[in-house]
Amino acid sequence: MKAISVLDCTLRDGGYVNDWNFGIGSIKSIISRLAKANIDIIEVGFIDDRSSYNPDRTLFPDTASIMPVLENIDRFDSMIVAMIDFGTCALEKISPQKESCIDGIRVIFKKKDLDSAIEYMRAIKEKGYKLFVNPVSVTGYSKKEALALIEKINLLDPYTVTIVDTYGLMHGGDAFEYYKIYDENLKPGIMIAYHAHNNFQLGYANCIYLIDRKSDRPMVLDSSLYGMGKSAGNTATELLAMYMNERHGSAFKMEQILEAIDVDIMKEYAKQSWGYSFQYYIAALNDCHPDYVKYLVSKKTLAVKSINEILKQIPDSTKLSFKKELIEGLYEEYQNKFFNDEDCYRRLSVELQGKPLLLLGPGGNLEANSFEVKKFIDEQHPIIFSINFVHEQYQIDYVFIGNAKRYSQFFHKIYGEIQRSKVICTSNISESSKRIDYKFNYGSLALEIESVRDNPLLMLLQVLIKCKCPEVYLAGFDGYTKETTTNYYKEYIPYLFCDDDVLKRNEDMTLYLNQFKDKIIIKTLTKSIYLNN
Numbered sequence: 001m002k003a004i005s006v007l008d009c010t011l012r013d014g015g016y017v018n019d020w021n022f023g024i025g026s027i028k029s030i031i032s033r034l035a036k037a038n039i040d041i042i043e044v045g046f047i048d049d050r051s052s053y054n055p056d057r058t059l060f061p062d063t064a065s066i067m068p069v070l071e072n073i074d075r076f077d078s079m080i081v082a083m084i085d086f087g088t089c090a091l092e093k094i095s096p097q098k099e100s101c102i103d104g105i106r107v108i109f110k111k112k113d114l115d116s117a118i119e120y121m122r123a124i125k126e127k128g129y130k131l132f133v134n135p136v137s138v139t140g141y142s143k144k145e146a147l148a149l150i151e152k153i154n155l156l157d158p159y160t161v162t163i164v165d166t167y168g169l170m171h172g173g174d175a176f177e178y179y180k181i182y183d184e185n186l187k188p189g190i191m192i193a194y195h196a197h198n199n200f201q202l203g204y205a206n207c208i209y210l211i212d213r214k215s216d217r218p219m220v221l222d223s224s225l226y227g228m229g230k231s232a233g234n235t236a237t238e239l240l241a242m243y244m245n246e247r248h249g250s251a252f253k254m255e256q257i258l259e260a261i262d263v264d265i266m267k268e269y270a271k272q273s274w275g276y277s278f279q280y281y282i283a284a285l286n287d288c289h290p291d292y293v294k295y296l297v298s299k300k301t302l303a304v305k306s307i308n309e310i311l312k313q314i315p316d317s318t319k320l321s322f323k324k325e326l327i328e329g330l331y332e333e334y335q336n337k338f339f340n341d342e343d344c345y346r347r348l349s350v351e352l353q354g355k356p357l358l359l360l361g362p363g364g365n366l367e368a369n370s371f372e373v374k375k376f377i378d379e380q381h382p383i384i385f386s387i388n389f390v391h392e393q394y395q396i397d398y399v400f401i402g403n404a405k406r407y408s409q410f411f412h413k414i415y416g417e418i419q420r421s422k423v424i425c426t427s428n429i430s431e432s433s434k435r436i437d438y439k440f441n442y443g444s445l446a447l448e449i450e451s452v453r454d455n456p457l458l459m460l461l462q463v464l465i466k467c468k469c470p471e472v473y474l475a476g477f478d479g480y481t482k483e484t485t486t487n488y489y490k491e492y493i494p495y496l497f498c499d500d501d502v503l504k505r506n507e508d509m510t511l512y513l514n515q516f517k518d519k520i521i522i523k524t525l526t527k528s529i530y531l532n533n
Contacts, residue, residue: 003218004211004244005040006252007193008237010265011058012043012083014228017274020045020057026264027058027069030225035078037256039237041220042078043106044069048088062093067101079103081132084124086110086117097128104130104159110321111140118152130159132193137166138178139287140320146178150185160191160220165206167320168199168232168284172209179210183217193220196235198227199284201276203235208243225257225265231290232280286311291322296331301454303404305430310334335442335454339427344438348424349467356382357464357472358525360396361457362389365526366476373475373525382473386421388456390414391476400463402426402445402456426459447512451505458512464520471521479506479529506530 010030011022022030027044034042044066045058053065060066066082080102084094086109094105105124109117114135125131133153135141141149153161163178170178175194182192194210196203207221223240227233238257244250279297282304283290288311296307313330358377360366366373370393377384377394386396388406390413399414399421401407407414407429414423415434422437426445429436445459452458457477464472480503510530513522524531 004248004250005191005218005220006237006240006244007041007043007081007220007222008034008039008224009043009083009195009222009234010034010224010228010237011045013222013230013234014224014265014268015045015058016230017228017272018268020059022056022058022264022268024055024069027056028073030260030264031069031080032073033256033260034237035074035076037241037253037260038076038251039078039241039257041081041104042075043081043083044102045082046088047082047084047093047105049090049093050088062089063095063100063102070101079130081106081130083108083134086113086120091120091123094124094127094129100129102129104132106132106134106162108134108136108164110136111145114149114152118156121158122156125156125158131156132160132162133158134162134164134193134195136164137320138163139165139167139169139174143181146181147185150182154185154187154190157187158190160193161186162193162195162220162222164195165197167288167290168197168203168280169287170196170206171200171202172206175206175210176213179213179215183215186217188217191218191220193222195222197230197280198232198234198276199280201232203227203233204239204243207235207240211243211248226261226269227275228265228268229274231274232277232284233275282307282311286314286319288314288319289322292319292327295324295327299331300405301335301403301428303408303430306334306404306428335428335446339439339441341427341438341440341444344440345463345466348438348463352383352464352467352469356380357385357469358382359385359387359457359460359472359474359477360391360394361387361474361476361478362391363476363478363526363528365478365528366391367393369475369526376473376475376525385460387460390421396421398422398424400424400456400460401429402442402454402459404429406456424460424463426454449508449511452508452512455505455509458509458516461513461516461520461522465516469520471523473523473525474528474531475525477524477528477530478526479509 031042045060047060049061051059051061053061055068081104082102083106086107107121121131196206221240223235223237225237227236241252241257245252279293280290283293292311296302296310310330318326383397384394385398385400387400388403390399390410424438425436426442427439428442440463445462447453506529513530
């Protein structure tokens with residue numbers, strides 16, 4: 001059986017969670033306990049000359065700055081390493097190994113930087129360090145590119161080469177295919193390492209898969225305490241150590257590992273959780289950088305089906321390298337896809353002519369002034385629109401939805417309890433098994449100012465203007481306060497996601513409503529920050 005070493009990267013990869021601010025006490029405690037637990041290799045953080053020295057953080061401006069965290073610590077037989085992200089640390093910041101407190105340096109680099117990184121790593125090895133070569137996101141290499149990479153790495157003769165699954169895209173068989181390419185083409189004596197992420201919850205499973213494959217080449221498996229790490233997190237050190245103890249006769253001291261988790265890691269998890277999440281799963285499902293998903297989710301207008309459709313439009317060449325301009329363009333293109341809505345305008349115009357219109361929003365004043373609203377309804381018998389939600393106290397004639405998330409959230413109410421209502425949506429919303437009665441082109445209704453770009457009230461008012469409706473009454477459009485929940489009726493509060501500059505939104509709403517007043521008379525039955533009438 002091949003020799004298996006465990007490399008714990010908590011203080012480095014885990015630092016993405018807490019900005020590497022573990023505190024000097026916890027840093028020393030973690031290193032000490034990992035060493036006493038017989039962990040083979042301990043990674044103490046990044047060497048990054050852009051950072052100033054801070055004893056509480058595991059970002060070190062040079063190799064000399066690592067010394068304080070290792071003082072008075074018994075390393076036992078553990079190897080101590082640090083990582084450099086190529087381009088973030090000048091060679092002069094790296095002292096010769098014989099003058100250093102660390103044994104090895106791991107270098108990560110992007111495919112585009114390969115040749116420059118090779119020369120950089122050669123210089124590090126010449127300084128006497130055990131060299132770990134870590135090409136970022138090997139899933140972005142074709143087999144031909146991977147072979148060319150290995151050919152250049154062989155000339156370096158490093159200590160270890162890592163299969164880096166940066167975005168957690170691999171299943172066990174995928175990881176083994178990369179392992180075979182490395183194993184069959186690397187020079188004898190070079191170890192293979194594997195660094196997993198848990199986007200598919202497969203970090204631990206993939207490690208087991210690789211452990212149990214037949215090979216004589218020694219291997220290093222990356223892990224972190226409780227899986228603490230970037231994005232979906234890593235293989236958990238405690239799981240890997242348990243498996244190696246139970247199945248392969250290793251002698252990791254579990255009590256030390258568990259104590260480190262309990263004392264030093266759980267407090268970090270309480271402040272900021274990590275691990276498998278829906279967003280990181282979607283990113284891995286589409287073989288793309290997680291920031292693409294984060295951007296689309298932050299728009300708060302798209303259902304997951306739409307997010308997937310947009311992600312599929314990203315060119316393969318840029319999927320793993322986030323480009324904001326690209327995803328912004330794809331988002332706009334998707335939202336603005338043309339839909340011929342002339343017939344919808346014609347039909348709705350006929351239905352609305354000669355009748356008073358009442359538009360209901362989710363503001364708390366809709367309930368506070370319910371007497372006035374109901375009196376208006378009893379006397380005027382208006383056509384009632386409910387906008388981006390469904391209020392159960394009134395018989396709704398039309399529901400207007402301009403947001404795919406709202407369409408999903410209120411689906412049961414739209415098509416269940418108020419089946420007599422007609423449904424109006426913008427063209428960015430996909431029709432389900434239930435019918436959408438009217439659909440209007442999103443692009444023609446979207447506004448220039450970002451804070452209110454697809455505000456449903458402003459969108460519907462534009463529809464009504466084009467339908468030549470002369471007058472409209474509003475109720476429940478209170479406006480925003482810093483404490484957003486105070487301005488909504490209680491049933492609506494769970495659906496809130498107003499975390500942007502809501503006071504700026506008040507200004508922009510007022511601006512557009514005043515512009516619209518030249519085309520349609522707008523009156524409000526309840527108190528509103530936007531209107532004074």
